[in-house]
Amino acid sequence: MSDIDWSTRRAPDLATFETLAEAAFARLPDEFRALCEGVVIRVEEFPDDETLEEMGCESEFDLLGLFRGTGLAQGGGALNLATGQFPNMVWLYRRPLLDYWAEHDETLGHLVAHVLVHEIGHHFGLSDDDMAAIEVAAEE
Structure with a gap:
């Protein structure tokens, strides 16, 4: 027991959840974090209706997180923001994460x-294998 x-x-x-996300980010390899300059991490209860529709979700619990912006693979980054463009953002959704x-x-x-x-x-255009390696490095 x-x-x-x-x-x-x-x-x-x-x-x-914000504290958990900050701690998880702090454990990522230094070179990975250095490339994340300007990426904003947000925590919300659920995705909004527009996001759910855009992503083709059947339920508000279907989406755990989301990257919005222009990834580095597409030429985005903190220093390339066009006037009026939102920064690259990662959304984590509390209630779907708790359910999962x-x-x-x-x-x-x-x-x-x-x-x-x-x-x-997604911001970096990494493969699933690349992301798995980063997770392993963060746990060491």
Whole structure:
């Protein structure tokens, strides 16, 4: 039996998720983080209706995270912002992440890191193998 008293625990709130995302980002390899200059990480409860429709989601729980912007592979980056253009952003969605976590056998911190790396990986145009290697390096 666990030493944690779950009867007094609440689901992590948005601020806690932001802390998890910041900690996951801090564990990424230095050279990877250096390339992320200007990428903004946001945590929201759910994706908005427009995003759900655009992504073809059947439920608001279908999307765990999202990269929006112009990836480095397409010539984007912090220094290439056109006037009025939003910065590159990674969105993490708290409620879908909690739902996924409840159904799978992994820690919440690992899940947040996985989604963060996957979404940032889109910024770089990385393959799934590249992203898996970055996750392994972050866990060492």
